[in-house]
Amino acid sequence: GAVVSQHPSWVICKSGTSVKIECRSLDFQATTMFWYRQFPKQSLMLMATSNEGSKATYEQGVEKDKFLINHASLTLSTLTVTSAHPEDSSFYICSASGLASYNEQFFGPGTRLTVL
């Protein structure tokens, strides 16, 4: 299967700072990338969908000015959590799909964000 990486795997930051998470498709061109958030013992909740070269589409209730998404190339998307607060602490997972994957989504390993 296709490989998707995420960096960092975990991050601890102070309240009020910004954190950038990278999602890369290593062996295929990802026309679409998805960003999910997963709180403990809960399901994955889609935050936004991004297509290469265009603005991300955010799900209802997700603040686009707080969660900045950039999908500048077919192999890289970034999620920046701006002015992070403790309630933003969560497991952030990206996934990627491409034309060759018949819309199957390949998930990254996730990033655990802890905001102090």
Next chain:
Amino acid sequence: GENVEQHPSTLSVQEGDSAVIKCTYSDSASNYFPWYKQELGKRPQLIIDIRSNVGEKKDQRIAVTLNKTAKHFSLHITETQPEDSAVYFCAATNFGNEKLTFGTGTRLTIIP
């Protein structure tokens, strides 16, 4: 939008017995239904999927059935083993949309 319900939320079965997890979906346009296994702190792993043009698919000990009329699909795991213990998520999507809507998850515990 799509809404996916999943039951049960927790399931404990004796090793060697079968486990069944059920999901229902609301959008009749959904046509792709994957199942994921997620271990603690890890990424979801696709274990089996089914498209709307088939009613059943099997891969060794794992099978999925789909009833389009009733809008429900189920995961069946036979001859369960301790390593099957994990959280399982169902999901649904319309290929044209690509967005996956996940169920709430089932924590499966296999009792040795």
